[in-house]
Amino acid sequence: QQPVQSPQAVILREGEDAVINCSSSKALYSVHWYRQKHGEAPVFLMILLKGGEQKGHEKISASFNEKKQQSSLYLTASQLSYSGTYFCGTERFADKLIFGTGTRLQVFP
Amino acid sequence: DAGVIQSPRHEVTEMGQEVTLRCKPISGHNSLFWYRQTMMRGLELLIYFNNNVPIDDSGMPEDRFSAKMPNASFSTLKIQPSEPRDSAVYFCASRPGTSDTDTQYFGPGTRLTVL
Numbered sequence: 001q002q003p004v005q006s007p008q009a010v011i012l013r014e015g016e017d018a019v020i021n022c023s024s025s026k027a028l029y030s031v032h033w034y035r036q037k038h039g040e041a042p043v044f045l046m047i048l049l050k051g052g053e054q055k056g057h058e059k060i061s062a063s064f065n066e067k068k069q070q071s072s073l074y075l076t077a078s079q080l081s082y083s084g085t086y087f088c089g090t091e092r093f094a095d096k097l098i099f100g101t102g103t104r105l106q107v108f109p
Numbered sequence: 110d111a112g113v114i115q116s117p118r119h120e121v122t123e124m125g126q127e128v129t130l131r132c133k134p135i136s137g138h139n140s141l142f143w144y145r146q147t148m149m150r151g152l153e154l155l156i157y158f159n160n161n162v163p164i165d166d167s168g169m170p171e172d173r174f175s176a177k178m179p180n181a182s183f184s185t186l187k188i189q190p191s192e193p194r195d196s197a198v199y200f201c202a203s204r205p206g207t208s209d210t211d212t213q214y215f216g217p218g219t220r221l222t223v224l
Contacts, residue, residue, distance in 0.1 A: 032212050041200060041215035042152070087152060089213070096142065096165060097213055099152040
């Protein structure tokens with residue numbers, strides 16, 4: 001039931017782009033993306049509801065393909081502050097989030 | 110507005126001792142969640158409450174774990190007796206309701222070490 005994220009880790013230079021994927025074996029109602037920095041709590045980035053809607057947050061955007069039960073997080077022109085572990089949280093119904101395995105992102109100068 | 114509050118922030122205890130973790134959700138939020146995070150297992154949902162009622166406790170590892178929510182502003186997660194494998198960061202999160210755009214807001218976590 002836990003969604004699978006890929007890749008497990010990404011290393012970038014400032015200004016480079018990255019894509020993080022989240023896949024589920026079950027039909028989804030929504031996908032929530034969070035970023036967690038070391039030693040801190042996960043922080044909410046954005047939510048996507050079924051319908052293929054794409055959302056954006058600064059230079060971070062995401063899409064949700066409900067037919068494929070897959071969501072992708074796009075980070076463009078990465079900044080040092082983007083470093084952290086990214087989690088997708090999936091919902092089958094509007095009740096609880098099950099979090100993915102996480103993708104560790106490191107951005108270097 | 111104050112966020113989700115958890116206490117203690119750090120807890121070190123010996124195997125066999127009882128441990129109680131506390132959480133105060135954001136005022137007005139109807140749902141409360143307890144998660145456990147470890148390197149090996151990631152972020153696991155243990156239990157969640159809706160309007161103070163436990164809805165799903167399927168993630169609670171075993172009978173040593175119990176959770177309560179006596180009122181809308183307070184919840185506890187208790188481990189009795191504790192074991193070294195319980196060492197983890199425990200997060201509490203709250204959510205406003207069941208609207209389409211609602212999401213969960215996490216507390217700072219309690220780092221538990223069982224020796």
